[in-house]
Amino acid sequence: MTGPLAALGLFSVLPVPASARTPGPGVLRWFPLVGVLLGALAFVPALAVWRGADGGSPLLAAALVVGALALLTRGLHLDGTADLADGLGSGQPAEQALAIMRRPDVGAFGVAALVCLLLVQVTALGTVLAASSLVEGLVVVVLAATAGRTAVLHAAARPVAGGSALGSLVAGGDSPVVRWTATVVLVAAAAGLRLLAGGSTADASWAAGAVVVALIAGAGLTAHATRRLGGVNGDVFGAVVEAGTAAALVVLAAGTAWT
Template sequence: MSAPERTAGAGGLLAALGLFSVLPVPQRARVPGPGVLRWLPVVGLVLGALACVPALVVWRGADEGSPLLAAALVVTALALLTRGLHLDATADLADGLGSGRPAEQALAIMRRPEVGAFAVAAIGCTLLVQVAALAAVLGDAGPVEGVLAVVLATVTGRTAVLHAAARPAAPGSSLGVLVAGSGSGLLRWSVTGVLLLAAVGVRLAVGGSAAQGLWSAAAVVVALVLAALLARHAARRLGGVNGDVFGALVEAATTATLVVLATGVSWT
């Protein structure tokens, strides 16, 4: 079976899970192929739901248990489920952009195994803000609403990658086989439209107010806009996008989604 055929159906989802998570899939499925990135939002949905399992042991909604500990467990679970892949990318991109060097030198810095001050700050701030924002959300939510908030953030983070896939690859990047077949404008905006409708519709379906539904949609919009700005800046500085940019976009958009949702808690 050819790579396009493998990534067109369920095989594409298995390939995406094998490449971007620690979930067990057949070894033959762990082969990147055209269109595999289109499955990232589904990967986000699966990982977001799984990451909530340990949190539900210590938190059963609102003040029943510890929202802070639950938030920390969710963020930890996401890091474990992805092998820290996106956090590592965030660190690399922070060091590369923070260096202020020309594109070639910045890319060389990003390929080094050493971790610089910008990387430490980026990872520390990302984890801190994610835990704090999610704790605020969980402190005012029931189990179902809490899980939905996490899933919304993880799916939005990966939808941001679909939009960035339309940009040229940075010199030396091996993204070609992954990006091929994933940068369709129809695909990107269809996924975004479905995500926005789900953000509002599902929130209303579980008993949320119209204001809460709008805050959910706003979280998606703000996160995708901020991710687009980051992708644009990175592409200008590096001459295109690469895997580190994609990983950093996942973390940035996930974080932004949680921050907006937490802001909505105080206003609704």
């Protein structure tokens, strides 16, 4: 159990024994399961203001879910998103861009990226919740949180950027079999759980499509970051989580308009 516990200790605020806090190259294989747990926990605050479909405020519920995810992860992935936006937005060569990303402050590009990202996540999730039952809402939140983290499994297969302690520690630790098995299982689970939650075949297709689009968005961001920075690091991983989550939510929101 040290693998799952190490993943929880590294990527969340959930308490784990000190003896299990030593991450290794295989820790990322448990990242999707961390997403399942965090998504389920983040959904709980929504129940205070929303009871399914038109019962309560789906937009406020979405804001509470997104805020809870940020709290449960110490803002780790949001911080990485801001740092990556500042580094890439600077237009500087790789070494200088990485130095900008290591600064403790957040620049204009980082602020803009966070504002846009959080607006998209909250409004997209609010749109989905407005047309969902409680069970469907839970499935959506867990699915989006897990999709973003599964995208990191593929990002970690890239070379590591210079000076990245986290990237050097966890990148490249899993085989393609692990990455693609997790991907196939998630796509199948997304469709299956959507059906079990009361959705139609079209809803299940949109759920599976949301996972695929999340992975494509993560892959595109990873490829761009690798080209600009010479590899991946912890900030890239964080941005992939948030971008993948947002992409999944946007597709699921689109599904409510077209089904």
